[in-house]
Amino acid sequence: MTTQDDLFQPVIELPEPVRADRYRRLIGLDDIKTRLRKEAMLLADPQRLQLWAEKFHGPEVAATTLFTDRAPLFVFAGDVGCGKSALAESFGCDLADALDLPVYLYRLKLATRGSGLVGEMTALIGAAFEHLHLQGAKSKSTRGINAVSVLVVDEADALVQSRENQQMHHEDRAGVDAFLAGVDSLAGAQVPVLVVLCTNRLGALDPAIMRRAAATFVFDRPDSAQRLTALRHALHGIDVPAATLNRLAELTGPDGTRPGYTYSDLTQRLVPTAVMDAFPDSALTDEILLRTVRAIEPTPIFEENRVAP
Amino acid sequence: MTTQDDLFQPVIELPEPVRADRYRRLIGLDDIKTRLRKEAMLLADPQRLQLWAEKFHGPEVAATTLFTDRAPLFVFAGDVGCGKSALAESFGCDLADALDLPVYLYRLKLATRGSGLVGEMTALIGAAFEHLHLQGAKSKSTRGINAVSVLVVDEADALVQSRENQQMHHEDRAGVDAFLAGVDSLAGAQVPVLVVLCTNRLGALDPAIMRRAAATFVFDRPDSAQRLTALRHALHGIDVPAATLNRLAELTGPDGTRPGYTYSDLTQRLVPTAVMDAFPDSALTDEILLRTVRAIEPTPIFEENRVAP
Amino acid sequence: MTTQDDLFQPVIELPEPVRADRYRRLIGLDDIKTRLRKEAMLLADPQRLQLWAEKFHGPEVAATTLFTDRAPLFVFAGDVGCGKSALAESFGCDLADALDLPVYLYRLKLATRGSGLVGEMTALIGAAFEHLHLQGAKSKSTRGINAVSVLVVDEADALVQSRENQQMHHEDRAGVDAFLAGVDSLAGAQVPVLVVLCTNRLGALDPAIMRRAAATFVFDRPDSAQRLTALRHALHGIDVPAATLNRLAELTGPDGTRPGYTYSDLTQRLVPTAVMDAFPDSALTDEILLRTVRAIEPTPIFEENRVAP
Amino acid sequence: MTTQDDLFQPVIELPEPVRADRYRRLIGLDDIKTRLRKEAMLLADPQRLQLWAEKFHGPEVAATTLFTDRAPLFVFAGDVGCGKSALAESFGCDLADALDLPVYLYRLKLATRGSGLVGEMTALIGAAFEHLHLQGAKSKSTRGINAVSVLVVDEADALVQSRENQQMHHEDRAGVDAFLAGVDSLAGAQVPVLVVLCTNRLGALDPAIMRRAAATFVFDRPDSAQRLTALRHALHGIDVPAATLNRLAELTGPDGTRPGYTYSDLTQRLVPTAVMDAFPDSALTDEILLRTVRAIEPTPIFEENRVAP
Amino acid sequence: MTTQDDLFQPVIELPEPVRADRYRRLIGLDDIKTRLRKEAMLLADPQRLQLWAEKFHGPEVAATTLFTDRAPLFVFAGDVGCGKSALAESFGCDLADALDLPVYLYRLKLATRGSGLVGEMTALIGAAFEHLHLQGAKSKSTRGINAVSVLVVDEADALVQSRENQQMHHEDRAGVDAFLAGVDSLAGAQVPVLVVLCTNRLGALDPAIMRRAAATFVFDRPDSAQRLTALRHALHGIDVPAATLNRLAELTGPDGTRPGYTYSDLTQRLVPTAVMDAFPDSALTDEILLRTVRAIEPTPIFEENRVAP
Amino acid sequence: MTTQDDLFQPVIELPEPVRADRYRRLIGLDDIKTRLRKEAMLLADPQRLQLWAEKFHGPEVAATTLFTDRAPLFVFAGDVGCGKSALAESFGCDLADALDLPVYLYRLKLATRGSGLVGEMTALIGAAFEHLHLQGAKSKSTRGINAVSVLVVDEADALVQSRENQQMHHEDRAGVDAFLAGVDSLAGAQVPVLVVLCTNRLGALDPAIMRRAAATFVFDRPDSAQRLTALRHALHGIDVPAATLNRLAELTGPDGTRPGYTYSDLTQRLVPTAVMDAFPDSALTDEILLRTVRAIEPTPIFEENRVAP
Missing domain, CATH: 1.20.930 (Transcription Elongation Factor S-II; Chain A)
Structure with missing residues (x-):
């Protein structure tokens, strides 16, 4: 059986000072920081959206129902060295402060990309999402949520690159599909889990991944x-x-x-x-x-x- | 042995409210919806075709015999995000209402695309169709049918892409052949099972698949x-x-x-x-x-x- | 050990009504139908050729000896949907009627194209031909033959595609060779077995296959x-x-x-x-x-x- | 352990009437027939060369020593259907008559080209030549030779294609090397064994094979x-x-x-x-x-x- | 379990005379020699940097904190025969003299590049870095460090070539990622370990590797x-x-x-x-x-x- | 465990008459013959170089120390049939005469190029060089050397082809590296072993191999x-x-x-x-x-x- 240690780097409970510091040092990313905080607020308390709608528009706002089908998926794209991974691994500190809840940082382990046998990648991705489901379920109670989880997939292109690529093997395509299934299942389960894909090859991501992304942020070299x-x-x-x-x-x-x-x-x-x-x-x-x-x-x-x- | 759980996502009995709702929200697909309902009516009661023929044309209508060789296969093609999969997974709700019978939604699992060993894909596809045969046989009785099954294959191109492709391996070609055999066997067995292939790469499907399709529907981006x-x-x-x-x-x-x-x-x-x-x-x-x-x-x-x- | 069920689809004894009907409905293929009937007559009773020669030409007709080296191989080539497979699987009904003997229809199973291990394909093709040899031997007795067997290989290009192809693996080439050996051995054994290859990629067949074909028939789209x-x-x-x-x-x-x-x-x-x-x-x-x-x-x-x- | 049956088609003792007849029917190949007969004579009795030299030239003819390093290898090249294989498998009948000795026809089996595991081909080629060595040793006695063996490798290009080919795998190159080693070892052992490679892709043979060939004969289509x-x-x-x-x-x-x-x-x-x-x-x-x-x-x-x- | 002997060439304690001599004979590399000595001094005693800052600039020099995130990674690039490997394997002699401490030279073994099973490379690279971590931890005590370790990866391009390469397999990409993870973990652990990559294909290194390099030195042919x-x-x-x-x-x-x-x-x-x-x-x-x-x-x-x- | 028989063709003690004769018959290769004899003399008695230096130049000749780092590697390149292999396998006869010592001829076996499992090649090359080390150590005593070993690698390009080749697999690159490591280790051990690579694809050898060669000799077709x-x-x-x-x-x-x-x-x-x-x-x-x-x-x-x- 695959355990948490097989799937993820050691899980880190945020906030913790090194990452909080790193978060603060990241320059020029205020829009993304704000957006991520709002998303977390909704995950923590989905009722807030309805309250907002009623306050500003009225009781029957169709748009609030659209969030149900949406995947909690964010794509961080851009060149190496421009802060993608640093933000992905540190914004949970801010969420933790804003929500006054612990945020668990899961980083997909290398081994999840398969450790030898074809077909394993599919199984491991499945196991990883299953794990997050369990964690997400534990984070919910009748009194609301008591924690948020963030899954960071660095160098995501290796995992979910476009099936348009002719040379891609079946196994690779199956990996993309497994990831899509995992993300879709999170969307359905309404658990407080955010998924962040980091990539420096945005064009390499599968369109089916990109269309599911709640938002795609592009990180540029500094001006x-x-x-x-x-x-x-x-x-x-x-x-x-x-x-x-x-x-x-x-x-x-x-x-x-x-x-x-x-x-x-x-x-x-x-x-x-x-x-x-x-x-x-x-x-x-x-x-x-x-x-x-x-x-x-x-x-x-x-x-x-x-x-x- | 491969069980139902190895082969399919959890089977869903339709109608169920979420999908029924989704079905209703799908815009501009009325022709397809009508056609699918008619196909299901024939599967439920093949006599209706003969009754129709006699009513409108006469007792000796050759065309009614052509349906015997036809595969219950539909291809949903088009760009991501245009409703293919949503319709494939929800039209069973309408069928269930129209026929007043339960409709079982089978979604082929990722693992069916092989979980490691070359050759497995062929075996798993075979097992999946065998399963549907059994289910289809159970759904028929002397008093007519008591249920309809719908098999949805999402991202079907990965499974049945054209053998014209030179780089394709034997195994892949064998997968196409296994699928063809499965579809042909359903055609012969006259069981109430519909198969829907979803793909965003219509041109990638094997011609032998396409010629068997009772109908191919193309889903475009909205105008x-x-x-x-x-x-x-x-x-x-x-x-x-x-x-x-x-x-x-x-x-x-x-x-x-x-x-x-x-x-x-x-x-x-x-x-x-x-x-x-x-x-x-x-x-x-x-x-x-x-x-x-x-x-x-x-x-x-x-x-x-x-x-x- | 590989059994008949591992190698072939369920063997069908012809004539049977569905295929007989399908045979009759096939339009514009009279030349092929006639030729196939003659070939079967010779397999059933090779003496007829000598009788013919004596009747029309004389006792010393060299041409009759040429039939000894010929392989009982026919290639059905052409586009999908033009009747190749339908004829291949139904002409045995006509033979059965013409000879007043049962005709056994063997259809090579998918698994024969290998089920995982490289090298298996060669073994399975060998086993399939061995099986036909045994069946052929049983069909002969001192009083002539009591049955004819027809082996149909659909989508034959996957099995016997040209070794000219540079990308082909050794294993694939070995599969072609195994097939050649099987066909040659049937030629030598003088057993009542006909082999029909169906393909929509005539140009993909190995020249060594094509030169052995007693006849190659091309099926076109209807005019x-x-x-x-x-x-x-x-x-x-x-x-x-x-x-x-x-x-x-x-x-x-x-x-x-x-x-x-x-x-x-x-x-x-x-x-x-x-x-x-x-x-x-x-x-x-x-x-x-x-x-x-x-x-x-x-x-x-x-x-x-x-x-x- | 690999047995004779794993390595070769059933060994045939020549002359036998079918092949003798086929040999006679082969038209326009007299030069090759003569050359092969002479080669067999020398294998049967190497002394004859010395006798010839002394009779026509003198006791110290250096050329007679050159035969020691020569491999008993002949390449039959040309298009399909031009008699290569037919001659390769039948010229032993003529040798048998000319020498009044049995000639054993060995035809390399398909399986020798590997039956699954990479590396096996090398082992099997080695075993095949070892077998011929043993057979060759048995065929020699102090009173001269009592039999000749002929090894025929049909479609030899699959086995010994040029290592110039960039796409070739190590294993394939190793197969060529194993063959070269086998042929060289026969050359050294001075046993009555002839090796014939048949190919319709002369240009595909490795130069190291071609330079060892005692003679290369090209078979053309008839004029x-x-x-x-x-x-x-x-x-x-x-x-x-x-x-x-x-x-x-x-x-x-x-x-x-x-x-x-x-x-x-x-x-x-x-x-x-x-x-x-x-x-x-x-x-x-x-x-x-x-x-x-x-x-x-x-x-x-x-x-x-x-x-x- | 993988032992030190599985992972590295025999570990050499520097200084030793042959390499010290070789170090001295290397011409025209004084800049690199100086830089490497400084880096080692900091690893041996990180306080020195703070002392330097206070001496020349003041107590609050932000730049000193930047060293915390930096990987102790150096890239030696250039043509064969220009001293890359010679320097990589000998500069430890100079460090040992400068620090008056033993320097352990680890040279990554060939086997670390995988010995058969896909996925092993990732595991072995992980094990190698784990080993260096342990060694690094042992080298630190409350009284400062008592040894420095140098890991030399020769022909590093084979190990960490750019994931930009389309033909690269998943496994290879995973190898790059494993290396990145290992280097990052060393950076975090603040242990006295230096990593040197030698390559004659600088352009083939993954950008993610290159951006982590504390310095990249290019070795040219002599003028x-x-x-x-x-x-x-x-x-x-x-x-x-x-x-x-x-x-x-x-x-x-x-x-x-x-x-x-x-x-x-x-x-x-x-x-x-x-x-x-x-x-x-x-x-x-x-x-x-x-x-x-x-x-x-x-x-x-x-x-x-x-x-x- | 791999034994000598797994790694090498039967080892031959030189001089022996057939090869001695072949050596003498090789025309136009006098420069190479002389050079090889000198190299062997130095391996047999390294002191001779110092004696030569003192005799002709003086006691402090730096050049004599350069020989320590040099690999005992010779490359024989050129077209097939021009004497490369013949010289490689026979010059030991001359060495044996010149030194009055036995010379052992080791010829790398085919199997050393891997017999199936990826990664094996690396292991086998390692084992082969280990074997030569042991043999070399046995050949040295306090009274000088008592034998010389020559390792001949025929068709060396298959083993050590350039890592510049993009299509090369990791395993192949690892094979080159293993060979480099083996040759370097011989250089360090100062044992009486010479390595000769024969190739007809000089341009295909890895530059890292070529730069280590003490000499590269090109064999041309005769003028x-x-x-x-x-x-x-x-x-x-x-x-x-x-x-x-x-x-x-x-x-x-x-x-x-x-x-x-x-x-x-x-x-x-x-x-x-x-x-x-x-x-x-x-x-x-x-x-x-x-x-x-x-x-x-x-x-x-x-x-x-x-x-x-």
Whole structure:
């Protein structure tokens, strides 16, 4: 039998300080943050929608019934290093605060993608959703819900890529179907579970997945202002003139031949490399920062149709 | 041994209220609904055809004998989100009412597409049809039939895609053949069983499947009037001016660069997203609706020949 | 061990009324019917050839010895729905009548195409031919033969497709070889067994198969006159003016963009759909027939080189 | 353990009348027949070569030592139906007569091409050659040889196709290597065993196989004179005017769009079909022959590079 | 269970003389050497970074917190024979000296790339990282660290090639994911472990791998001055005129049609071959050196997109 | 456990007369023969190199240390039939004479290329090199070496083809890596073992293999003079005028449309076929020789990029 440990990374109860902190540091994602909070509120107390309808429109609002068929599925798409996974794994902290309830973070384990035998993937996906169903059922009582669960599927394209692809094997198609069935069953069961798919290959997702998504959010590389903000945060405490910061924000943008830096290029490659250059014997000077930015290539864009690496 | 639970999703006895309701909400499918009801009437009482022939034409109508060789197979084809599966899983409610008999809805399980070993798919399809035979035999008695069964195969292309495809493996071809054999055997047995294949890749079905289909119905994205109707239903109870509804119907149609909205884009994405935008602190205004429609991309069309995602 | 039930569909003793009837209804295939009857006569009593030779030519006719090396193999090729399989499974009724002997109809089972393990196909084909050998031996006695067996391989291309195909696996090639060996062994054993391969992909058959075929018959879609005949038969008993029949025959023919109707398009799709339109409340009128013919697309042609569906 | 029956078709001791007869009927292959007889003579008594050298040239003829390294391998290449296999399986009759010794005909069984597990092919080829070694050893004694063995590998391209092929799997390459090893070991052991590879895809054979071949013989479709001879033989005993025979020979030749008839097209398809046309009620007339030749397409040429059927 | 021996080549405790010597002989890699030493210092004592920040900038330097999320991953990319692997396996000697601690060199074993069953690769990579975690935990105590571990993955592209590749199987993608998970977990655990990926196909690495790399170093073929230095070292002790050395450095450079010599071409092919030419009977003359350089082709460049060899 | 017999063809102790003879008959390979002898001398007594250096140059010759890292790997590349394998399997005779020590010839068995299970190849290659290590260790004693081992890998491209090939499976890449590891380990162990890779697809070898090769020798088809020599040897003892020999050498050369004869074409095909033509009743005349040369096509060149046979 497959246990929780076979299916998921260790389950994390949110809020917890590291992820809460990471959530706060994510810049420029306020729309998504708001939307996710509202969705969780409805899952926690579906009556609220009816109350809203009555308050603003009247007792017979057909739209409230449409939510019944909807899948609690969100797609986070975009380039590597732009915060998709970081948000997916941390927004539960905000939900927990907003609802004053624990939020359980489930991250689908690698093994769920099959560990050898063809056909296993289908079984494992089924088991994973079954597990979430049980968890969801436990989270509901007559007095409302007492917890929310969030399932995060990172690199989701590997799991649910489009059946349009001619080379896809039956097994892969069956995996997509198993996922669709799992998501549909959650939709029917009305349990407090949210599913988030992260992918850097939006175009690779199966249309049947995409049409079920309650919302699809696209995460882009930071623009000039966002880069400036990110750099200012990352260099906080070091005396860098505004002109230098502006110059860095400019130099890390796209030029004709290469893309701009990702968030992680800025915070996990540029600044640490500059620090390492200075360390241990000199200060982190403007010159070091500018030299470093010239030496680091931004992460290449994940191109969906590159024929072969 | 494979049991019913290995082969099918839980069998549902129709009519049941959720599906009956869904059936009623399906717009613009009256021809199909009528045809399916007639087919079921014949399955329930094949004598009716002879009675019809005698009443309108005479005792020796050769055409009545042609029905003996015909397979009770219907193909529902069309884009995702246009009601194929919803109709396939709900029209049994209407049949049940029209015949005043229970209708059993069988939905082929994922596992039937093979759970690992090559060759299993063939065996499982065989078992599934055997099961329906038994069920069909039980449904017949000397006093006529006492139930109808409907087998729905969703995403049927994965199961019965064309053997014209050069890359197809023997096993896959054998799966098509097993399906053909199953359908042919139902045709011969004259049991009250209908088979519905749903696919968004009509061109991918094997010609030998298609030639056996008693009818093939194509489900398209809604046209302007259908979008208007669907929106009016979905926004019922909210005071939206006719001009705004017209504008929404117009904006959700195809333009030169993208397709129009599917039914599910309208009812499961557009309206709920607008609601979520308003909720919990404001009314659903025209402005929100128009803003939302601009933000949502219609589900992409499932293109059969896209080389790779 | 593999038993008869593992290898073949239930064996049918011919003549039996349903197939006899179907045989009679097959239009425009008189040449093939005659040839098959002659071949069976020779299998039943090889002496007849010598008697013929002596009667018409003399005692030393070399040609009579050529029959010894010939394989009792016939290829039925052509589009779906044009009567290949129907004839293959019913001509034994005519043989039975002509010879006044039982004819056993063996139809190769799906499982013979392998049920999982590579290499099995070869073994199963071997077993199938061994079985026919035994049956053939039992059918011969010193007083001549007491039965004829007919092996029908439907969708034969899956089994014996050309080894010219580069993508073919060893196993597949071995399957072709096993079939060749089986056919050759029947040729040598002089037992009363006929083998019929049906395929809609004549070009896909291995040249080594084709050169062994005693005859290859191509089944085409019906021409205008054949369509008229088929429609007249199918609409027998319903008062349809000759002009309407002619119009239907014309409309069901090929136009510049699509092929003409197959036999089964006419008898299993066009007429039943028109009947269903009329049923249960009105007569089958000319208008209904003409409307139906406009609504039904002919079965697409099985194209051998379509790259991917 | 693999036994002789696992590896080979039933071993046949030659001469036997059917094959002897077939050998005699093979037209236009005198050069090959002579060469094969000489090779067998040397295998039977290697001393003869030395005697020949001394008689015609002198005691120190280096060329006689070259035979030691040579593999007893012959390649029969050419189109289907041109006598390759027929000669391969019958020339042993002639050897048996010439040497006054039994000749054992071994035909590699299908199973030798692997019966499921990758890697088995290598093992089975090894076992087959081991078997021939044992047989070859038994055939030698101090008083010379008492038998000759001939191994025939039909459709050899499937077994030993060129490792140049990029798509080839390791296993296939290993099969070629196993065959090379087997042939080389026979060369070293000096046992009376001849190996004949038949193929209709000469270009598909591995160069390492081809360079080992003592001789490669190409079998072509018959030319005009050969067709005339073949037809005259086949129609012997029937009164056909010379003009008609000439006309038939002409009509069965290649024209601009299709190839000429193969030997088997003439003897196993053309003449038997004409006979069947006449049989049982009329004589085989010139008219029937000419009508038949127009109705029969020659076997298509096996084209090595046809992409997919 | 998988043991250390299943996962890694024998673990080597550094420094040891052979590798220390090799480290010293590596020319022109001073930047990389310095950077690696700094990284190790931080792993050994993370407090140093804070001390540095306070000394040069102040107590609140945000950049120091960025190091927490960073993976201890370095990519060594470049052509074969340019010192990637040599440096990866020897820089630990320098670390050991700088830190005065043992450095354990782990080299991922071939078997970790899967030994048969699909899915195993994922499991083995997981086990390897688990092992390093344990080792890392043992290396930490309350008094700081007592050892550093270095994991070297040679030919890393085979393990972590880009999931952009369409032909990649699920299993391969799962391998990349397992590696990402392992590296991320090391980042979180703050244990003294460095991971070095060596590849000659930088473009083949998955972007998700590349974005995690703390640094990517590209190793090029030596330029003219570097070749001269390498040759001078290699020919030390033999009296070669400066003009000849210059001439050799020139001749071993790229010309229009071929690349220049790699380091290993110079030291492991050119000089030893010249020595072997002279040995044992003559001195190594200028003439021999020049003749040898003309006879040896430089190692071809590993081209990522060569279609097939 | 894998035994020596699983891994290698029967090990042969050299010198033995057949191979010694073959070695002597190999024409035009003197450079290679000399180089191999020198390499063996160094393996037998590494001190000799130091002695040479001191004698001709001085005590501090850096180049002598370079030999430590060098792999004892030689690549024999070239067309089939040009003596690669013959030299690889016979040069040990010369080494044995030169060193006055036994030389053990190990030839990697087919099975080492994997006998079914993926992953086995890696294990078997590992086992083979382990075996050679043990053998090598036994061959060394304090008094120097008492034997040399030579490992010959024929058709090496199948084993170690370039990982540049996109279609290559993981397993194949792992095989290359296993081989690299084996060769590197021999280099480190300083045992008297030489490894020779034979291939007719030099371009298919992995660059990582090629850069390790101590030397790569290319074997070409014979030129005009070499053909003349070979023919003169082969026809020794038969009275063939010089003009005829010259004519034969000329006719067997390349013309515009086909390559020249290989050595084996001359000695194993041309001369034996001419002999067979004469035998047993006439002398081998000039006319026969010239006729034969016109009838025999040279072995086609193994072309690496032929798409499919």
